[in-house]
Amino acid sequence: MLQQINAIRGTKDFLPDEIHKLRYIEKTAVSVSERFGYYEMRTPVFEHTELFSRGVGDTTDVVQKEMYTFNDKGGRSITLRPEGTAGAARAFLEHGLFNEALPQKIFYLASCYRYEKPQSGRWREFRQFGVECFGSPTPFADAEVITLACVFFNDLGISNLQLEINSLGCPKCRKDYQKALYDYFISHKGSLCATCLDRLERTPLRILDCKSPVCGDISALAPVALDYLCCDCSEHFFKVKECLDATQVKYTVNPHIVRGLDYYTRTVFEFVSTDEKTKGLVCGGGGRYDGLLEELGSTSIPACGFGIGVDRTLLVMEAQEITFPEKSAVDIVIAATDDTSRLKAAFIADSLRYKGYAVIIDIMDRSLKAQMKFANKTGARYTAVIGENEIKSDFVELKNMKTGTKTEITISDFTNDFTDALLSDFD
RNA sequence: GUGGAUGUAGCUCAGUUGGUUAGAGUGCCAGGUUGUGGCCCUGGAGGUCGUCGGUUCGAAACCGAUCAUCCACCCCA
Secondary structure, eight states: OOOOOOOOTTOOOOOTTTHHHHHHHHHHHHHHHHHTTOEEOOOOSEEEHHHHHHHTOTTSHHHHHSOEEEEOTTSOEEEEOSSSHHHHHHHHHHTTGGGSSSOEEEEEEEEEEOOOOOBTTBOSEEEEEEEEEESOOSHHHHHHHHHHHHHHHHHTTOOSEEEEEEEOOOHHHHHHHHHHHHHHHHTTTTTSOHHHHHHHHHOGGGGGGOOSHHHHHHHHTSOOGGGGOOHHHHHHHHHHHHHHHHTTOOOEEOTTOOOSSTTOEEEEEEEEEOSSTTTTOEEEEEEEOTTHHHHTTSSOOOEEEEEEEHHHHHHHHHHTTOOOOOOOOOSEEEEESSHHHHHHHHHHHHHHHHTTOOEEEOOSOOOHHHHHHHHHHHTOSEEEEEOHHHHHHOEEEEEETTTOOEEEEEHHHHTSHHHHHHHHTOO
16 A cells, blocks of 8 residues: 655645635625625735735745745745735736726735645644725725724624734834844843843844733833834824724734734734634734735825735634534435436436526435435435335425425426425525 | 654544553444435444564563654744
């Protein structure tokens, strides 16, 4: 026997048994997006590596150590997308969507790839529901994408999710803030952990995010970005909060949120699970990225958006024991007793399928009893047995599998409108 | 990338201080008479005990390596 080949580390199979859950989440994402006037865009899974190193940022962990990068046969450096925004922004620019009526509001459902050590809620291939609003500088846009995310989680019946928001300011005020931060941390240089010492020169903002108790204590007293916002940024943040209040979206301001992607300016936010079983899991995050499109070679175009982890959302829903719509069941199983009847059963099944019903017949050459058992397992609503007697008499019994009651009809009636009336009676 | 736990039938797990042909429940398949599911009864298939190497007369059990899963950190979706 040859050795079996298993799935790649950090990837996950969704089997027929649970795929309806994923579909339900995706369907909800589409529905919510369209209710806000966001339309789907699909971009390739791989892009030029440079798109991410320039867009997401060279200093980020994602770009530095988590990307699936390889050279294709033409010698191009290619990267499997680690997130969705860069590709969407690239497509927006490449196809000149900025010439259309602004804002351009986009959503996508995309698999993303990051080379990380896997654990539950963290996979090397994961699905992301993302939304991007290109062209609007106003706080109403920030609030709109946040509200959209809230409606999404609400539609799915998810509770115990905390929305945390913050403002990182624009490049102008961030500069002042970073200097203040640097000065503060340099005075505590002796106490910081090794990773944070490394961050000090590179990206001092991220020290605020450190979970080590010592750094946490130091961070707690560190200067807060919100205190360093310039007038414009300060007003923008105030209005975002005002909009959220208007739509009754609940949030807490967390001055320590620092997103891991470089392109964010001003508003940033995260949805964090507060549920016992999935505590601390970040289900989604986003913010404003007014500098990204310029970084990708365009004129300055403001934008904002978010990414929500579909798999993580599923994880939280399962932990909260939320009921999903049932997977679609088979309408009718047509069992047959002998080879001649099998042909007749196949004919009837096909006629019904043309009419739109889900019909299955036995293709395992099983006994009638086994066919009935199988029908039961598939959750079929009705069964019908075709045999010598039925073919002779032209009558067939349609059995309701829930109640066990049988209704006699002619075979020709079976495939015409009479069936519609009969089947629609089912509760 | 760092630290820790785990790895026995498709699934959930037993397996006594290392000792004959490795177990249960569940699922799967087939029967319980001649053409009808769910319950019950009977039987069957299915495991080189994650993999490789070592210790031993003998290893699922002990040791090492490796792979995988999970947890914490890191990071984020």
